[in-house]
Amino acid sequence: MNKTYDVIIIGGGIIGTATGYYLAKGGMKVLLLEKNFLTAGSTGRCITGIRQQFSTPTSIQTAMESVRFFSQMKEEFGMDVEWKNSGYLFLAHSEDLVEMFKKNIEIQKSFGLDVEFIQADECKKIVPLLDTDGLVGGAYCPSDGQANPFLTVRGYVEGIRRYGGDIKIKAKVTAIDVNNGRVESVRTAAGNTYTAPMIVNTAGPWAREIGRLASVDLPVEPDRHEALITEGVTYAGIPMLVDYRPDGGYFVQRVSGQFIGCFTPEAKVPGKSTDSTLEFLVEMSRRMCRLVPALKNVAVLRQWAGSYSMTPDGSPIVGETDVKGFYCSVGMCGHGFMLGPALGKYLAQYMTEGVWPIDMDEFAFGRRFGEMESMR
């Protein structure tokens, strides 16, 4: 089978489906290919948090735009994606962190973000169950929040179909044909060829492999992050608590009443493993209870793992590569779900109109990798 489209998207997570949605909505004939099933990669393994507290202008603006999209999805999709502005509270247990948070808050505020540095006693007012031992204060943004990744992707997918696009699952891309420095078509394991003048790599942890098919090297290295979720208890509106200590972590109460959380392992576990460990379960339990001791009475339901697709500077790579018509939106560094809606819109606009709505140099393909995003 050989079929022609305007755009072919490789990868069925939040990035691929959001990008496909805004392209299809803009009148493009879209094909999305997913090698497994929708949300099978990182999106369906995330812990649902959506924040705007970043340290650089592009990340802050993109995240703020995403929050606007999340808050409008009910109307846009005609379905509820469980968006809730339950907030993010970054906790500072040292003066060094206070200084870093305050510096970032200044930048965030210059873009109009409703973020404040608050003292430990105010943190306690927001989270009465919080143990404030050793806490100096925190960076609190009440408009940050959470949403359901499965429902969000479903909303985008139904939208792509509504606007005439095609979605194929269990469709593994095995080759990308490039002619005279320009993409032409992709071929799948089932032996089909699909032709399009524009191809987008949104393959998450597999971004590097997909890039290589077109001889484009993308410096994206996945590593494993484990997570757990508890049974549901009465919703107490506990925001995402981000503990920046070396043995910290982050967790939030879902609107379902469940607590969901994760920490960045001290020693990186490179690769795409999604195995769980007992060490994580024990360690995460300790870290969660240190902040919210009442959690000791809540039962763990399930643990799992997913990949953070890391770039050298902790920011995504979004735009056209050095092969004409071959675009990428990859290396989300654990922020794909929260940045996805706006990045999808931005890239769709760039691909159709040739201009970015905001300065995207920070995320550019082929940039020199400098300082690391400090609120990663």
Add this chain to the structure above:
Amino acid sequence: MKDKKDIIICRCQDISLEEIESAIDAGVTDPEELKRFLHVGMGPCQGRTCGRLVSRLIAKKIGKSASEVRQTQQRPPLTTIPIREFLGGGDE
């Protein structure tokens, strides 16, 4: 025959036979995908009650034998465990 709306397959998450069959009809025929699509088997029993039922429903709909349809990956812990059990430190 009872209304398919009233037949509950996933008791933890309150998901009916009708919801599951219409999802399968819509093309969600991989148990892993169905789990994410409907949250079937994601409650306190973690699919131990409904997992086989769901796989059999899929098998029947797509004309395969139940053994040809995979079960979702079992995730630890095998049963719900209060967090205090992981805190150690001996008796209070």
